[in-house]
Amino acid sequence: MPDCLSTMCPQTGNAIMYDDKDCPTQEQLTGHKYDGIEEYDNPTPGWWVFLFVASCFYAVFYFVYYHCSLEDRSIHEHYEQALAENLQLQFADIGELSQDVPTLLRLMQDPDLLTVGKSTFKANCVSCHGADGAGLVGPNLTDEQWKNVKSLHDIIHVVNDGAGNGAMPGWKTRLHPNEVVLVSAYVASLRGNNLPGPRPPEGDMIPPWSE
Numbered sequence: 001m002p003d004c005l006s007t008m009c010p011q012t013g014n015a016i017m018y019d020d021k022d023c024p025t026q027e028q029l030t031g032h033k034y035d036g037i038e039e040y041d042n043p044t045p046g047w048w049v050f051l052f053v054a055s056c057f058y059a060v061f062y063f064v065y066y067h068c069s070l071e072d073r074s075i076h077e078h079y080e081q082a083l084a085e086n087l088q089l090q091f092a093d094i095g096e097l098s099q100d101v102p103t104l105l106r107l108m109q110d111p112d113l114l115t116v117g118k119s120t121f122k123a124n125c126v127s128c129h130g131a132d133g134a135g136l137v138g139p140n141l142t143d144e145q146w147k148n149v150k151s152l153h154d155i156i157h158v159v160n161d162g163a164g165n166g167a168m169p170g171w172k173t174r175l176h177p178n179e180v181v182l183v184s185a186y187v188a189s190l191r192g193n194n195l196p197g198p199r200p201p202e203g204d205m206i207p208p209w210s211e
C-alpha cells in the first residue's frame with residue numbers, strides 16, 4: 001500500500017485510508033464523536049439547497065394558485081368540466097330523455113343505451129348495491145321484492161330523490177337527467193336475474209313491470 005494511503009490523522013489519531021491532504025483539519029470536523037467515529041462537516045451541496053428553497057417557494061405559489069384563488073384552476077374542476085363536456089357529446093345524439101315509463105321500457109330493449117346506464121351504475125351505485133346489483137348496504141336489485149318501488153316510475157323517483165331517510169342518496173343534483181333515466185332503465189333490467197345477495201330479501205313482491 002503506498003505511504004500516503006496508510007497514515008495517522010494528526011487530529012484524531014485514527015488511521016486514515018486516504019491521501020494526507022484529505023485528512024480533515026479541526027475546522028472541518030463538527031466536534032461530534034461517537035464510538036471513535038467523527039462527523040465531518042460536509043455541507044449539503046449548493047445546488048441541493050437551491051432546489052430545496054426553490055421548491056418551498058414553488059409550493060406556496062402552487063397552493064395559492066390552485067387551491068385558494070379563482071375557480072376553474074384545480075385539476076378536479078378541469079376533470080369535472082371535461083366530464084360534463086363529454087356527457088354533452090354523448091347526449092347530443094340521444095337528445096333529452098323524458099323521465100317516464102315508456103322511455104324506460106324503450107331503453108330496456110336497447111343494449112347500447114343499457115351499457116351507458118351500466119357505466120353510471122358502476123361509477124355511482126356499486127359501493128352500496130354490489131357490482132352486479134345483488135345488494136350490499138342497499139337492497140338486492142335483482143330479485144322480485146322491492147321496498148320503495150311498486151312500479152317502474154318509482155325507480156326514477158327513488159334515484160332522483162333517494163329513500164330510507166337518506167340511506168339511499170338522491171341523485172337529482174349529481175347526475176345528468178339523462179343519466180338518471182339510463183341508470184333507472186339499467187336497474188329495472190336487473191330484475192329477474194335473482195342473484196343471491198348478502199342481505200335477506202327486503203320489501204314486498206310486486207307485479208311485473210308494465211306501463
Ligand code: HEC
Pocket residue numbers: 120121124125126127128129137138139141145146147148149155158159163164165167168169171183184187202203
Ligand atoms: C350510500 C349507499 C347507496 C348508494 C351509493 C346507492 N344506493 Fe340505492 N339504496 C341504498 C339503500 C340503503 C336503499 C334502501 C333504502 C330503504 O331502506 O328504503 C337503496 C334503495 C335503492 C332502490 C330501491 C330499492 C327497493 O327495494 O325499493 C333503488 C332503485 C336504488 N337504491 C338505486 C340506486 C342507484 C341507481 C344508485 C346509483 C345511482 C344507488 N342506488 C346508489 C343505498 C345506496
